[in-house]
Structure formats: C-alpha cells, structure tokens
Amino acid sequence: MTEAVIEAEGLTRRLAGEVMVTLVEDANLTVHQGEFVAITGASGSGKSSLLYLLGLLDRPTSGQLSLHGRQTSSLEEDALAGLRLAEVGFVFQFHFLLPEFSALENVMLPMQRLDRLPRPEIAARAAELLDSLGLAGEAKKLPRQLSGGQSQRVAIARALANDPLLILADEPTGNLDTAASANVQRILMDLARDYGRAVVVVTHDRDFAAAADRVIVMSDGRIRGQ
C-alpha cells in the first residue's frame, strides 16, 4: 500500500451565525499517493467545502486532518500557508491566473514565493512545465491572450510548480469545451498514475468521475459512499 497523503477523521465545518450552517459533517477520508479520487454530489452538498478543508484553505470546526503524516489542526496560519505552498496545488473551475502576468510568470509565482531555486532555474522549470502541457509557444502570452483550455493548463502548471504531492481540483473542466475538458482530464489522471501524485477532483462530470480510482459521493455535507 502506498503512503497516505491525506488522512481526515471526523472533519466537520460549520458556519456560525443566526442559523448554524453545516458545510461538512463528520468526513472520514484517506487519499494515498498515486490515487485519483473524484468527489461528486449535488450543488451545495459540501464538495468544494471539503476540498478547501483538505487543501488547508479553511479550518475544520472539529476533527483531525493530517497531510503527509503531519497533524494540521494546531498549526498557525503561516505554517498552514507554508504547507499549502510546498505540498498542495490548487486548480479551480476558472483558471484564476493573475491577469498582469504572462503564463510563464504565473507558473513562476509559487516557486518564487518558495524561494528554493535561483531565478533562472525557476524560469527554466516553469518553461519546462508549460512545455510538458503543450504550452511552449504560449509562455509569454498574457492570460487574456489564451483560450480557456490553455489557461486551465497554465493553472495546472502553476499548481505543479513546487512539485506538490497533493493536487486538488475544483470543477477543473466545468468551464471548458469537450476537447479541452478531455485534455485537462487526461493530464490530471496522468499526474496520479504516472507521477504518483494524490489527485482529488470535485466534479459534476459523470464520465470524469467514472474514470477515477475512487468516487466519493456527498450529500448534505456528509460522505454517503466511497
């Protein structure tokens, strides 16, 4: 059995207010290296909320989450940011590239923030990532000069920049045409199968979910089956 990248136990997220809203209730989940997991469910079922909890973007109201064997519940915001930087890559439904930066610069950003490599090496690695995703000719283009599929691939390259073990994708094909969607789907699956990343994808696309190693179905904030 490969190493567990995520281990969640009793993860619960509630929003306090006049009426308490439960986004995720008692989620127990383990994702291993090289595993491709799809989370499905109706809108408002808590898929994205669970993904944000797994990616340390949000803190659980209760429950435990360990990332690559490290307990995260007691960590300060800065430490969580450090873990996100080095261990987690996010891909969203919209590419969310920074509009003032070229494709290459967008991919370089996480590496520059991590600051482990000299700038020329960062640029070379970013170019290599873009090349591997078929975007060699688009490196200097601004996001507005790219198609939706190209932008989403740049976003994937950005998520991979610091070589994270965990890739979290929230409806990554939700805004793409069929061909681009298939392309992105293939890339994410390859990341799990060929490169050993743990990939968790939230999707409404049944075909996409069907191709996953495991499908988690959510409803009313609870995991109903996996």
Place this chain on the structure above:
Amino acid sequence: MIGLASGIALKHLLARRRQSLVSLSGIVLGVAFFLAVSSLMQGSENDFIRRLVDNSPHITIQDEFRNPRLQPVEQLYPPGAIEVRRVKPLTETRGIRGYPQILEGLRTEPFLRASPVLAGQALVSFAGKDIAVSLNGMIPAEVNDVSTIQNYMIAGSVDALTANPDGIILGDALARKLSLALGENVTVTAPTGEVHTFKILGLFHTGRADYDNTQTFADLKRVQALLKRLNRANTIIMKLDDPQRAHAVADEIERRFGYKSVSWQEANEDLMSTLTTRNIIMYTVVSAVLIVAAFGIYNVISTVVLEKQRDIAILKSMGFRARDIRRIFLIQGVLLGLAGSALGLPFGAGLMIVLMQIRLKFPGSSDPVPLPIDWNWPQFAIAAAFAMGAALCAGLLPACKAASVQPVDILRGAQ
C-alpha cells in the same frame, strides 16, 4: 520575497496607469509645494535669526542681578532658619563694579570679543528742537568687534571717533528731524545737567525707525563725563565665534561674575517662540497638501485591493501568507511615495529657483531683496520623509484589509 512583492505591486500599479498617474501627480505636487514653502519659511527664519545674531550682541552683561543678593545672615544660616524683612539695599552708583577686571577675565577666552558700554538718556538739541535719545558710550576701537553698526553707516565712519573723541554718530532719521548733516555740531544735555557739544562724525541707517531715531554713539570717556559716572560702564556686550553657544556661555559668565548675563536667545525668547509657532502652523498647512495627496494613494490602493480580491485569494491558496499580501500593497504605497519624491523634489527645487527670482522691498530695508530660500538638504529630506510617511499611511489600511481576505469566502463567491 521583497523582490516578488515589489514585482506584483509594480504590475498592479502599471495596470492602472491613469489612476496611478493621477495619485502620483498629487504626491509630486504635494512634495514640490511642501519643499518650496518649507524652504522659504526656513530661509526666512534663518535670515531673521542671522540678522538678529548679527545686529545684536550675542551676550549682554547688565548692571543688575537676576536674583536679589543674599543678606550675610542668610548666607551664614541655611534657608528657613531665619527670615529677614524690610531690608533696604544700600544706594550704589549704578554700573558694573570693576568692569575692567571683568573684561580682563573675559578676554582670556579666545572665542569671544567683549567691550564695555555706558548707556544713558540724553537730550539732543539743535535749532530750538530737543529730542530724547539713548546715548551709548563705547570704545571706538572695539566697536567693530562687537557691533555691526559700521555696516549701516551711510556717511562718515565709526573709526572717526578714535581720531576725534568729541564726535558723535547719529541715525539718519534723527539727523533729518533736526536738520543736521555730517560735520555739523550738536548739543547734548545729560539728566545731570552737564552739556557737551559733539561734532557729527557719522550717520547710520539700519532701516529700523525706532533705532535710527533714538540711538547715538560717542566715545566712552566723554559719555562717562557727561553722565557723571566716571570709570563706570553699565553694560558689557560680547560677540562669540559660535553664536549658538551664547546661552551656555552666558550662564557660565553669570555664575562667574554674578551680574545678570543675557544671551541673544534669552533676550529674544518671545520672538523665538513665535518662530516655533509659525513653523508648526507652516508644517501643518503644507502637510495638509500631502495628506490630500495621500487620500489619492489610499484611493488607488483601495481600488486595487477591491478589484484584486480574487487574485489575493489565489495568492493565499498558493501559499502566500497574510504578511506577504500586506507587503505587496504597502509596497504600492512606498512605490508611489518614492516616485512622488523623486519627481517632486526636482519640481520643488524648480519652484524654489522661481521664488528666488522674486525680489521684494521689505519694511526697513532700503533695497528690494530676493526671497530668502533655505537650500540645505534637511528641507529635501523632510519633504521626502513626509511624502513617504503619507504614502505609507495611505497604503497601510488597504494593505491590512487585503491581508485579512479569507480566500474561501472569495473562492466560494467566484465559483
């Protein structure tokens, strides 16, 4: 991280060129006006103090004591043990006792020049007109060491008193009033009833009406005889190499000789405090220009923060910390402040040059003079520091707001 944050900050500003330029021009104008006005105010203050220092003694020893002299019994017993009332001091001839010895003591100090003066009231009479004046008896050979009166001579000279001890120097206004001219004789009557005729050896014009109307200078010995105060001087005036030391030196002299010793700073305390008040008002007013400009910066950065909520959320999801985000937006303020200073200071220097071309005739001065401008670096440094401070303050609030963005709230809304 600073390089990365600066890069992102710069891209944000360049993406909003027009807005950035408008707020930048606010800072440029603010810095320029701040610099021009503050250097003008500082220049006028320096000019005023220079005139004050040049035209008045740096230290004056007067024939009085700051505090009443202690009675021998009070000196013998500690305070509180005894109380002496209704003490009438001995009537003494006014003046500084043993002034030649004091002068001798003072002249051992190489950094000061001192000269005795006997000043008293007198009446100057001519052609049936009597005018009350202040008669200053001085040693002519020393006048130029301790006074700038020679600089204001419009006819004759102070040195002529050395050759002719029966000479007198008057203000031109007084001479005009009495219809007198250089070389003519004038009668001076002392309160003692003594009368002496002096020959006018010089006329001065300082531009200060009261001074030109009431001050007269003559040889010390003649004035002592006229006032019947032989071998007396009631003032010792001094000039120092470094006028700024006057306060400390005056304290030391007073401690040493007992007589009240007044520095130019003490003598003009009210004027100095007026200058301080004037500076506070000036800095408040010119700072207001920069504060208005800072609102422009606040506006730009706030807009960027508002528009960039999604980008901030993405940066945070990538692993940027709250302080990284804060830094990005603070740097925007710093960049605008730096650019504003870099452009505003030369512009301000240009305004200063223009101001220097303006020549005004001030009351008391006979010729139009250029506006005094202070070109020293502190003016530039203060203007730049104010601009940077205003820009940083303007950036701080939006930067903190940006740092507090919760990425999940934004990402949920954006999906």
